[in-house]
Amino acid sequence: MSVRNLFLFCVPALLTAQPLLAQSEARIRVIHPSIDRLKEGVKFLVELSPTPALKKQWDKTLDPLIDSFAEGLDATKPMRVDLVFGKSDVGYEMHFPLTKLKGKGGFLLNLDGFGYASKELAPGLFQLTQGAKKNLKIVGFLREANKYASIAPTQAAVPANMPHPITPELQAYLAKGYDVAAELKNDPKDKAGMAARLANFKELRKQLEAGITFKRDEDKSSFELRKLSAKLNLNEAERFLVETELLTVNWVTDIAGKKGRGELSFSAIPGTGLQASAELLAAKPSYFANVKPPAKPAATGRLNFATDPARVGHLKDLYKALRPVLDKRLDGNAKLKEADQKAAAKQAVDLIIDMLDTGLTIHAVDGFMDLTEAEGGKHTLLFGIRAADGKVADQIVSLFPKIWPGFEIKLNAAEVGGASLHTLTLPAKRLPRFQKFFPGETLIHVATSKEAVWVAIGTNAQADLTAAINAAASPAPEMVDPIVGSFSANMSKVVALIEALEPEPAETTGPKTPAQKEREKIRKLAQQAVVDCEPRFAMELKRNGSVIEGTIDVTECALKFVGTIIADFSKQFD
Known part of the structure; x- marks a missing residue:
């Protein structure tokens, strides 16, 4: 797959989402320090790969791939993407720091090179379209403000008086050195807002559940199980999106220390069913x-x-x-x-x-x-x-x-x-x-x-x-x-244990399925990656008063496996 094809695949998913209508909608905010930081982290992971051919994927494919998206953007400043749960769909807002918007080397020309034409509707406001004149499709709107390009599926979502997307709250996450941070935050005193979030999500789930239909050759019991699983997952999502007071998730790849760490912190709005559920943890x-x-x-x-x-x-x-x-x-x-x-x-x-x-x-x-x-x-x-x-x-x-x-x-x-x-x-x-x-x-x-x-x-x-x-x-x-759950392991030992306990595979005469081939490939890549090291992984979830806290720690060897997977995946873009 070419760089252009990757862009054509990714952008419509972001631009065709529904508009962001109200602050009462559940919103997950994700912030990343910069394109430079992204490149630094990916390069570190890929260059941990066990073979020269895999290591070369950084210079050969991934570095130019990232650069192709970054033309016209400031590679030193933070980026932000919001995921918003509206009444009929999940919406996105994207905020990218600009060095140049118009003309040669500008972000708009970069978009045009990937098949997205722009038309200036007013100073700083652009309509983004795709396709020929007869089949022209409006895919989004871009607003230049605060030296950022803010992109959303509707004009209403990018008003002229947009505040700076990198708020002091989000800056605080970057100050802690995180590679990426995500936040879901709701005002516990805003009862009307909680009611609106609930009403919005109930409408959204109608749309999502309506999309669950029979697959070809699927029997009724399998369909009913799939439909029920979706329903139960949506029930859990509803509780978390509506009743969470604060959920933060972050990750940092410590290049100097050659390790990685993820952190989670969660608290529910007092008086909700979600808070009652959290209070049961570590109680007995x-x-x-x-x-x-x-x-x-x-x-x-x-x-x-x-x-x-x-x-x-x-x-x-x-x-x-x-x-x-x-x-x-x-x-x-x-x-x-x-x-x-x-x-x-x-x-x-x-x-x-x-x-x-x-x-x-x-x-x-x-x-x-x-x-x-x-x-x-x-x-x-x-x-x-x-x-x-x-x-x-x-x-x-x-x-x-x-x-x-x-x-x-x-x-x-x-x-x-x-x-x-x-x-x-x-x-x-x-x-x-x-x-x-x-x-x-x-x-x-x-x-x-x-x-x-x-x-x-x-x-x-x-x-x-x-x-x-x-x-x-x-x-x-x-x-x-107070520890609700914990797991620490040399993952190569866990894989070897599973192999020792699993039964012999059934005899097959036909060709292997794509899923079987993919599993075999990943297993071989894992064996290559950990041949001379221990891929240690540790996680812990504990209750600290009314807050649930979690951590994940991985060693260099585990990161080596991640880098190997990234390098191998990037081959399809060669």
Whole structure:
């Protein structure tokens, strides 16, 4: 794809959005320091790529690609894009700093080179059109003000008295050194504004839901699930857009430190359902509060996310809609060749959904996982999840040999801290892949009790499992941990774990699908990127009074993978 084609693809999406009508509409403001800062960051990432050919994509493609957009623009000043949720569509306002608007080297001539003609309607106001005279289409309006080009889909959105787009509030984000910052802010005292945002979004969702139609060859249950998923996502979006007081998200790539960090801060308008939902977080201790993470894990995660009545209702509807879809997918599963295999798989799926549905009475998603590494490439995986009735898992375990012939099970092999311990022996054909990550191991340990389901694999699995079950049974600490969720991992170890546990792919005779080819390509790029380093990733979400705070930290190795993906993607613009 050429630079021109990329421009023709991107600009209409921004210019054909609906106008920005009122301050009462939910508005997400995004600010970036400058084109120079953008180039500096992208160059750093791409030049981390593992091969000379990928590194060259910066000079060959990406640098000239960015420059092609920047003619007539001041590369040293901030840029801003607003995303506004109106009654009938999502609208955009774009603000780009100018060095020159008209004539050679000007921004208007740059737009014209990409097929967007401009006509001056009044001093500083331009109409943007695309197409030949017979099919001329107005795609937006541009206002020159404050040494910025402000672009919107309607003239009303770019009035003559436009304020400077880089407000002191937005400047404050830039002063903190962020590469990009986004903000959703609503006045908690403006009840009329909140009512207007709600009314606007309800009209918008009618438009969005009306666009969900049957796909060719799609069965009814899959369509209903897709429609329900959209509805539930819109429900969540409505709450956040209408009832948020302040949401900020920012990112900085620390070039000198060769690392990246993202931050999130959220607070809801007092008295709203969203605030009530946030107050449930970190209010009760996790069932696994006394199961401490290992000192040097390959990966570790904790989640204690309370679910309010609205989300419980969402999940209940989702589980109901999932049943017929999964039933049909199992009918077409090429790995399940016999009728009794499919029948057992359907029974197991029904039991799992029953467990999930019953588990909604706990009003929390509560679980943990720890992955440790020992000498000789040995690993231990320990996993636990809270359940309303974990004993249902006994029936699921008993179905394994019927679903996957070759599995051997031993039910109630032992009792561990009041939990029943079952063992599953993997079939011989799955051991080579499994033992690459768990050398010499053949067993998966599953423990069940009324309160939880546990899984352990690897070196010292049973001993670690016993210690964890006993720890969970001890009284919870008086002080509730403010951390709602956390995850820290060497992502190459996580990928290797997934590969060790996933079943052998079904035999196929036809060509690979585009999605399969894309997954294989990304996997190969990842292997190239992390061959000599550890791609560490860490995230944390915690409650600090009435504010929910989050962080994401990535190492140079993880950024190397990102740069590799960017470099490879840029090849289509060569």
